[in-house]
Amino acid sequence: MKKGFVYIVFILISFSCSNQKQNLKHKNREDKPYVVMLSMDGFRWDYPEKANTPNLDYIEKTGVRADACIPCFPTKTFPNHYSIATGLYPDHHGIVHNSFYAPDIDKYYSISNIEAVTDSSFYFGEPVWLTAEKQGVKSASYFWVGSETTHDGIFPSYHYAYNSSVSFEERINGVINWLKLPAKDRPHLIMWYIEEPDSKGHDVGPNHPETLNMVEYLDSLVGIFYAQIRELPHSDSINVIITSDHGMSEISKDRVVFLEDFIKKDWCKYIDGDNPIYSVEAKTEYYDTIYHILSKVDHITIWKKSEIPERLHYGSSERVKDFVIVADSSWSILKSSSRKAYSGGTHGYDNQNKDMHAIFYAFGPAFKIGYKHKAINNIDINPLICKILEIYPAKIDGKIENTTQMLQDKN
Numbered sequence: 001m002k003k004g005f006v007y008i009v010f011i012l013i014s015f016s017c018s019n020q021k022q023n024l025k026h027k028n029r030e031d032k033p034y035v036v037m038l039s040m041d042g043f044r045w046d047y048p049e050k051a052n053t054p055n056l057d058y059i060e061k062t063g064v065r066a067d068a069c070i071p072c073f074p075t076k077t078f079p080n081h082y083s084i085a086t087g088l089y090p091d092h093h094g095i096v097h098n099s100f101y102a103p104d105i106d107k108y109y110s111i112s113n114i115e116a117v118t119d120s121s122f123y124f125g126e127p128v129w130l131t132a133e134k135q136g137v138k139s140a141s142y143f144w145v146g147s148e149t150t151h152d153g154i155f156p157s158y159h160y161a162y163n164s165s166v167s168f169e170e171r172i173n174g175v176i177n178w179l180k181l182p183a184k185d186r187p188h189l190i191m192w193y194i195e196e197p198d199s200k201g202h203d204v205g206p207n208h209p210e211t212l213n214m215v216e217y218l219d220s221l222v223g224i225f226y227a228q229i230r231e232l233p234h235s236d237s238i239n240v241i242i243t244s245d246h247g248m249s250e251i252s253k254d255r256v257v258f259l260e261d262f263i264k265k266d267w268c269k270y271i272d273g274d275n276p277i278y279s280v281e282a283k284t285e286y287y288d289t290i291y292h293i294l295s296k297v298d299h300i301t302i303w304k305k306s307e308i309p310e311r312l313h314y315g316s317s318e319r320v321k322d323f324v325i326v327a328d329s330s331w332s333i334l335k336s337s338s339r340k341a342y343s344g345g346t347h348g349y350d351n352q353n354k355d356m357h358a359i360f361y362a363f364g365p366a367f368k369i370g371y372k373h374k375a376i377n378n379i380d381i382n383p384l385i386c387k388i389l390e391i392y393p394a395k396i397d398g399k400i401e402n403t404t405q406m407l408q409d410k411n
Contacts, residue, residue: 035385036190037241042198044247045357051212055223061370063363064406068375071246073312074277075347075356078111080245081145086125087382087396089313093125096319100272120149126394128382129156132189135391140178142171142192168194176228201248201345239364246347249355251332253341257300260336262293276327277348299331329353373406
């Protein structure tokens with residue numbers, strides 16, 4: 001049973017079956033389909049069952065819902081938002097963690113370092129907005145990872161540098177205003193981002209009433225956004241995808257492994273990452289020692305780079321270090337006890353852990369009505385967008401055949 005405070009339910013205007021089944025072949029670029037994709041950070045796949053989400057429930061009935069959107073490993077924010085954009089595993093697009101040393105360019109990447117975030121040398125692959133721009137389709141980004149730097153010297157036609165002080169309502173207005181531009185100026189691909197419920201989930205955990213209240217507030221924003229989309233004169237050409245980068249798992253200050261209890265910092269060249277996953281580059285003389293000691297520690301798993309399970313598609317990049325260390329589900333790893341252990345939530349675990357899975361909803365003329373789809377991989381979103389926009393995807397790891405069943409058959 002859903003619990004938590006019920007936000008005002010905004011009346012949603014249903015779209016007709018005839019719009020859903022329209023022919024997607026258009027004569028002019030201005031009439032071609034639109035894709036608007038929203039990511040709500042850390043929106044776990046099962047939050048709609050834990051909270052009251054009438055607007056997402058309505059989209060499920062009138063559009064598509066996948067059982068889950070499975071993130072790439074590691075299940076962190078920047079690697080996965082860029083995987084959604086590029087259709088590539090982190091190994092292939094270069095953003096292998098939220099923070100890491102890149103030996104190929106001798107630079108350190110951190111999501112809090114604006115110089116690094118805007119440095120194009122860290123980013124490989126072709127984000128979908130670049131694919132669109134190269135093929136004559138205007139694009140826009142409201143805070144999507146990777147859009148604050150150029151790729152092949154190209155930005156999205158419209159873009160903003162990330163600013164957390166911009167309200168979520170203002171972001172909705174910005175997206176709608178792009179869609180109200182004259183047809184010749186209007187972006188046909190828009191990607192926008194909200195940093196909740198991730199922040200709240202970290203603070204108090206995924207099952208806390210405050211997190212579920214945040215989920216319900218976000219659902220009310222989805223209702224506002226939906227209603228404003230339906231008021232546009234060209235709404236019958238607009239397809240909307242609502243997804244997330246990862247889920248969230250409950251952690252406790254009583255379930256923590258401190259690396260300093262087992263290995264010394266000066267045995268390592270680099271310790272990249274943060275709770276619950278680290279990548280460690282050993283000094284040559286301590287390689288065997290580190291592996292021997294940590295392989296016997298309870299509640300963590302250590303893999304040699306060459307032995308990371310193939311299913312994780314991780315470890316071929318030189319930016320991944322000698323060892324990858326991951327905590328067991330709902331456990332934490334901290335470098336030292338100088339960092340106070342806390343209870344709340346985190347993510348970064350093995351992507352087989354269902355707590356790490358995210359949401360996927362979609363509606364619009366390209367999508368079936370009331371269709372429940374099996375879980376998809378987030379790298380499959382890139383080719384899905386390309387198919388809807390009738391553009392050719394770049395070289396990617398994602399596969400269009402994994403999502404075609406959710407699409408309407410063309411007349």
